[in-house]
Amino acid sequence: MRDDPGRPGAHRERGLSVPLPYYVSPEQMMKDKAEYARKGISRGRSIVTLEIRDGILLVAENPSTLLHKISEIYDRIAFAGVGKYNEFENLRIAGIRHADIKGYSYSRGDVTAKALANAYSQALGNIFTQDIKPFEVEVLVAEVAEGNGSRNEIYHILYDGTIEDERNYAAMGGQADEIRRFLKDHYRDALPLDEALQLGVRSLTVTQNKTLSERDLEVAVLDRTKERRKFRRIPPEALSQLLGTPR
Amino acid sequence: MNDERWQHLFRDYGTSSFSELLRRDSPHLFPTPAATRPPVEHPAPPEAVPHGTTVLALRYRDGVIMAGDRQATAGYQVASRRIEKIFKADDLSGVGIAGAAGPAMEMAKLFQTELEHYEKVEGDNLSLDGKANKLGQMIRMNLQAAMMGLAVVPIFAGFDEKVGVGRLFKYDITGGRYEEKDYDAQGSGSKDARDSLKKLWKRDMGRDEALRVTLEALIDAADEDVGTGGPDLVRGIFPSVKTITRSGFGEVADDEVKRVCETILADRARTGNGG
Numbered sequence: 001m002r003d004d005p006g007r008p009g010a011h012r013e014r015g016l017s018v019p020l021p022y023y024v025s026p027e028q029m030m031k032d033k034a035e036y037a038r039k040g041i042s043r044g045r046s047i048v049t050l051e052i053r054d055g056i057l058l059v060a061e062n063p064s065t066l067l068h069k070i071s072e073i074y075d076r077i078a079f080a081g082v083g084k085y086n087e088f089e090n091l092r093i094a095g096i097r098h099a100d101i102k103g104y105s106y107s108r109g110d111v112t113a114k115a116l117a118n119a120y121s122q123a124l125g126n127i128f129t130q131d132i133k134p135f136e137v138e139v140l141v142a143e144v145a146e147g148n149g150s151r152n153e154i155y156h157i158l159y160d161g162t163i164e165d166e167r168n169y170a171a172m173g174g175q176a177d178e179i180r181r182f183l184k185d186h187y188r189d190a191l192p193l194d195e196a197l198q199l200g201v202r203s204l205t206v207t208q209n210k211t212l213s214e215r216d217l218e219v220a221v222l223d224r225t226k227e228r229r230k231f232r233r234i235p236p237e238a239l240s241q242l243l244g245t246p247r
Numbered sequence: 248m249n250d251e252r253w254q255h256l257f258r259d260y261g262t263s264s265f266s267e268l269l270r271r272d273s274p275h276l277f278p279t280p281a282a283t284r285p286p287v288e289h290p291a292p293p294e295a296v297p298h299g300t301t302v303l304a305l306r307y308r309d310g311v312i313m314a315g316d317r318q319a320t321a322g323y324q325v326a327s328r329r330i331e332k333i334f335k336a337d338d339l340s341g342v343g344i345a346g347a348a349g350p351a352m353e354m355a356k357l358f359q360t361e362l363e364h365y366e367k368v369e370g371d372n373l374s375l376d377g378k379a380n381k382l383g384q385m386i387r388m389n390l391q392a393a394m395m396g397l398a399v400v401p402i403f404a405g406f407d408e409k410v411g412v413g414r415l416f417k418y419d420i421t422g423g424r425y426e427e428k429d430y431d432a433q434g435s436g437s438k439d440a441r442d443s444l445k446k447l448w449k450r451d452m453g454r455d456e457a458l459r460v461t462l463e464a465l466i467d468a469a470d471e472d473v474g475t476g477g478p479d480l481v482r483g484i485f486p487s488v489k490t491i492t493r494s495g496f497g498e499v500a501d502d503e504v505k506r507v508c509e510t511i512l513a514d515r516a517r518t519g520n521g522g
Contacts, residue, residue, distance in 0.1 A: 068370060071367070071370070072367050073367070093368055096364065096367050096368055097268055097272075097364075100265055100268075100360055100363070100364045100367075101268070101269065101272065101273055101276075103360070104265075104269070104276065104356070104357070104360050105273065105276050
């Protein structure tokens with residue numbers, strides 16, 4: 001630490017003048033930050049989301065059974081994050097707080113994915129422009145429709161606060177582009193859970209020469225047929241059954 | 248980064264409690280704690296505020312049954328005939344509210360959110376003791392209002408997954424928490440309900456028998472206590488009865504409650520008992 005030349009004030013103590021900060025154009029700075037964030041995200045494993053017959057399916061490649069990438073936010077809303085764990089975990093908890101306070105002060109029906117996605121977009125946008133280090137995350141907010149003509153909503157928010165609403169399927173993480181291409185060709189409307197799950201798992205391995213077993217997966221659904229809280233995790237035992245792999 | 252800063256981060260991140268969060272971020276929504284509530288010179292007489300009357304909980308073979316009558320009473324008036332007093336707290340527990348209905352329902356709502364919030368943030372459920380303790384703290388915050396006649400005294404019951412049995416807790420207005428072994432009742436008709444349970448409750452009752460005992464006790468309470476509502480055959484209003492077992496929080500359908508109530512009343516009319 002004593003000989004660290006990077007320590008603030010180190011130059012002055014050695015009798016050197018304080019170096020002027022280099023001028024970096026805002027354009028360059030944003031480009032650097034974006035590249036930095038993208039690099040971090042591309043190292044992570046991917047997540048896919050599919051609209052299915054009875055709701056929305058979320059499939060993540062995640063060998064850990066304890067550290068989740070997919071989680072419940074509110075009655076009809078789920079969250080998924082890729083990238084740096086501590087960063088999206090922070091965003092996840094902020095989301096739960098936002099939703100619970102809103103639901104408590106108004107009513108449960110007033111908590112929407114749209115408001116939450118906007119809040120995430122604001123937060124990530126601010127961090128990207130104001131902090132030295134941007135968040136290396138992408139998050140996804142999904143809300144399952146109540147039925148009767150209303151539509152599922154899937155929002156995908158990038159590291160710089162860019163927000164997109166997706167139809168039918170969404171992918172994020174390292175191989176997102178390849179997965180999207182694969183799903184574009186293979187996605188079908190109103191798939192039952194088991195077929196959708198098999199499709200999701202196949203899409204996750206599209207760039208890799210390996211198969212994913214139920215131990216490498218974290219899977220959850222927003223199940224429209226459930227009462228009030230629609231979020232449901234699918235445990236490994238049920239997964240292997242749905243995937244049709246002998247145990 | 249100095250110690251204070253990262254410790255601050257830790258503290259900020261570390262709370263899984265919704266009520267803590269609410270007090271910090273939205274204090275205007277938080278039920279005013281006793282200490283900061285301005286003293287009221289002329290408190291409203293308790294008669295002006297609806298009060299919930301009788302709730303009870305008892306253990307049976309599969310877990311616990313919670314039940315309550317449907318009436319809220321303000322002084323000598325019926326304030327509501329259809330109030331619901333048993334609330335699902337989470338999948339494995341419930342709260343029965345007695346006392347001032349407004350603050351009690353607010354407390355039940357905050358308690359539900361508290362449990363759900365914890366579950367989502369931590370990815371795990373609170374222990375049954377943890378839940379019971381949290382509810383005690385909430386009641387304690389209501390102490391000053393309780394002194395002015397707006398007491399909230401719930402019953403809390405749930406299924407303890409670790410031990411595999413149903414358990415129930417009663418409270419006093421200071422937040423004191425007492426675990427009851429077999430059964431308890433709370434509210435204006437509680438003494439009569441307890442007397443009834445004392446004679447009828449047996450160890451290891453099956454569901455049907457436990458349901459009958461529950462409704463006998465509520466009918467007795469309605470019989471003796473003017474504030475408690477009995478089964479209302481004209482309007483079709485019946486006590487609400489919930490079961491909490493290993494498989495979750497369940498509701499006993501109105502039809503079934505009605506049938507058992509009618510059987511009890513018919514038996515009493517036939518034998519002249521229960522008069």
